[in-house]
Amino acid sequence: MITLHYFPSNASFAAHVLLRELGVPFELQLVDRTQGAHKSPAYLKLNPNGLIPVLVDGDLVLYETAAILLHLADTHPQAAIPALAPALGSAERAHFYKWLFWLSNTVQATMITYFYPDRSVDEGNAAGAAQVKARAQARLDGCLGQIDGLLAGHGGPWLLGSRYSAADPLAFMLCRWTRGFAGSMPARDYPHIGPYLQRMLQRPAVKQAIEVEKLPPPLV
Ligand SMILES: N[C@@H](CCC(=O)N[C@@H](CS)C(=O)NCC(=O)O)C(=O)O
Incomplete structure (x- = not known):
């Protein structure tokens, strides 16, 4: 299962949209910035920068929005026609x-x-x-x-x-x-x-x- 750690309107929004474009199952996990949850020891284990978002995809824990977008596009090449990333090497x-x-x-x-x-x-x-x-x-x-x-x-x-x-x-x-x-x-x-x-x-x-x-x- 894919989990996106998010806060409304934050940088997580781009990955949230892409997950919906792909139409794959995923869950959202709120990181409550108002309570400083992004600086909690548990969250810092996922992203030592204390920044939102984080994507957890099986054993993979990934931060940095653009990396998350690329990973999602690369791992779901058939989810959208045409694919959401152009062909490698083009x-x-x-x-x-x-x-x-x-x-x-x-x-x-x-x-x-x-x-x-x-x-x-x-x-x-x-x-x-x-x-x-x-x-x-x-x-x-x-x-x-x-x-x-x-x-x-x-x-x-x-x-x-x-x-x-x-x-x-x-x-x-x-x-x-x-x-x-x-x-x-x-x-x-x-x-x-x-x-x-x-x-x-x-x-x-x-x-x-x-x-x-x-x-x-x-x-x-
Ligand atoms: N380069 C990071 C930046 C992420 C980022 O700055 N996220 C903001 C929310 S939009 C954040 O978590 N800010 C909390 C803080 O600065 O303490 C990415 O693209 O994932």
Whole structure:
């Protein structure tokens, strides 16, 4: 049995959507961040970083969102036609890696700086934190512009073009995290990302994950 350790609207959301896209049996295990469960000794045994998500697949214990997405796509090649990852060794697969890595190590990492700017400055340095947050937002503006340009360039409907892939739940999750942007455009207001997010919202797997996690409006 596959178990996803999650908290609503957290980085676990991408894996949650993908599991529903695959249509395989799985269970959700709430990691109650409000009670610090992600820093408990039991959870730290699963992920020493104390971060959500963790996927347990039989004997395998896996953290890092992009690794989880890749693992799920690789181990269920027949679950979706076409498969949720392009063929190994293909140019499309190389681009798939590129977007997964970039979304993780650039966009998601910058999001964390945006949401927790106080972690980058000394305690009580509110002005410094505000500057860190503003700089992170400016970098995210550039990332959103890049995603919009990608969608405009190949015409969509999905991140890789015509193929819906395991990168889409990650892109969707990160784009929706910008919904509270003030002073620059949230993802939904970009001409090509906006319709992309609406297409994602129409997918049954996304609808189900939103319903189960009880995500409140605005969704994007
Ligand atoms: N690189 C990690 C990042 C995961 C991450 O930052 N998760 C957040 C939730 S969205 C978390 O657990 N934060 C708790 C904390 O920072 O203490 C991944 O992709 O899995």
